[in-house]
Amino acid sequence: GQQLNQSPQSMFIQEGEDVSMNCTSSSIFNTWLWYKQDPGEGPVLLIALYKAGELTSNGRLTAQFGITRKDSFLNISASIPSDVGIYFCYGQIGGKLIFGQGTELSVKP
Amino acid sequence: SAVISQKPSRDICQRGTSLTIQCQVDSQVTMMFWYRQQPGQSLTLIATANQGSEATYESGFVIDKFPISRPNLTFSTLTVSNMSPEDSSIYLCSVETGRRSYNEQFFGPGTRLTVL
Numbered sequence: 001g002q003q004l005n006q007s008p009q010s011m012f013i014q015e016g017e018d019v020s021m022n023c024t025s026s027s028i029f030n031t032w033l034w035y036k037q038d039p040g041e042g043p044v045l046l047i048a049l050y051k052a053g054e055l056t057s058n059g060r061l062t063a064q065f066g067i068t069r070k071d072s073f074l075n076i077s078a079s080i081p082s083d084v085g086i087y088f089c090y091g092q093i094g095g096k097l098i099f100g101q102g103t104e105l106s107v108k109p
Numbered sequence: 110s111a112v113i114s115q116k117p118s119r120d121i122c123q124r125g126t127s128l129t130i131q132c133q134v135d136s137q138v139t140m141m142f143w144y145r146q147q148p149g150q151s152l153t154l155i156a157t158a159n160q161g162s163e164a165t166y167e168s169g170f171v172i173d174k175f176p177i178s179r180p181n182l183t184f185s186t187l188t189v190s191n192m193s194p195e196d197s198s199i200y201l202c203s204v205e206t207g208r209r210s211y212n213e214q215f216f217g218p219g220t221r222l223t224v225l
Contacts, residue, residue, distance in 0.1 A: 033213065042113075042201050042216030043152070088151060090214075097142075097214075099151045 006089055006100030013079055014108050021103040022073040023089035031092040032065050032072035037102075038085045046087075047074070079107050111136055111204050113217035121223045122192055129188045130220045132202035137182035139205070142214065143175070146199040155200075158185045192224045 006023045013019060023032070031050055035043035047058050049065035049072060056063055063074045072091075076083055084107050089100040112135040122128050132141065140159055144152040155175055156164045164177040178186045189196050199221050203214040 035216075040218070040221075042203070042218050045213060045215065048213050097154055099153075101151050 004089060004091055004098050004100040006103055008103055009101065010104040010106070012106045012108070015079060015081060017079055019076040019079055019083070019105060020073060021087060022071060023091070023100045024071040025091065025093075026070065027093050028069040029072075029091040029093050030069075032063070033090040034061075034063050034072070034074045035088045035090055036085045037088065043088060076105075079105075081107050081109050083107050111138065111206055111215045113202060113204060113215060115200075115202060115217040115220050117220060118218065119221040119223075121225060123225055124193055126192055127188055127190045128192065128222060129186050130200050130202075130222075132185045132187070132217055134183045134204050136206075139182070141179065141185045142203045142205070143177060143185070143187045144201045144203065144216075146201060146219070148198070152201065155187070189222065192222075194224045197222055197224045 004023050004025050033048050034046045036046055037043040046061055047056050047063040049063055052065055052069045053067050054065040060077045065072055072089055084105055086102045086104050088102050091098050114133045116131045120128055142157050143155040145155055146152045154167050155170045156166045156177055158164045158177045158179040160179045160182050174190050176188045199219040201216050201219045203216045205214050
């Protein structure tokens with residue numbers, strides 16, 4: 001079946017550092033969404049991407065929909081402690097909605 | 110966006126019993142979804158619940174185990190039936206606001222279920 005491969009699985013960084021994570025697939029996706037989940041909460045939508053090549057920013061977050069439509073990345077610049085959480089990519093392919101495995105981000109002050 | 114609440118927020122249940130989880134939205138939405146998130150894992154879609162029709166279940170999930178109701182455009186319930194410890198998970202509902210063609214979903218806070 002279709003799968004999203006998200007990496008890295010976890011990251012431990014120093015406050016102020018930039019972060020990059022990505023999702024790849026062997027299948028072509030119509031939509032890429034990026035979510036963040038804080039402990040004990042549901043995922044919150046960060047960025048939505050709908051076109052191949054689309055580059056979108058939301059504050060310190062930037063995400064891109066890969067040209068091949070098989071991948072997407074999320075960058076966080078100048079990380080702060082409240083960036084801690086699990087980040088999920090979420091893609092739509094042929095009507096199916098699939099989450100990546102998640103990237104757990106830890107930020108040391 | 111939409112504001113979504115779930116009840117209960119958490120529960121501890123005995124094996125063999127059933128639990129019904131409620132999801133309430135502050136606006137009328139066409140599509141509601143139920144997800145399961147097992148400990149340390151990603152989210153897996155259980156079913157899509159549209160008002161006025163039977164829920165559509167994903168592979169590996171069946172109506173007898175996870176019956177769903179969708180009586181109106183702001184409310185849905187998911188029942189976890191005949192529970193076993195393997196059902197211990199976070200159960201989340203989400204809604205699609207329909208502003209775009211594709212799937213910007215907004216999630217409730219989740220119901221953390223522990224089955225003993």
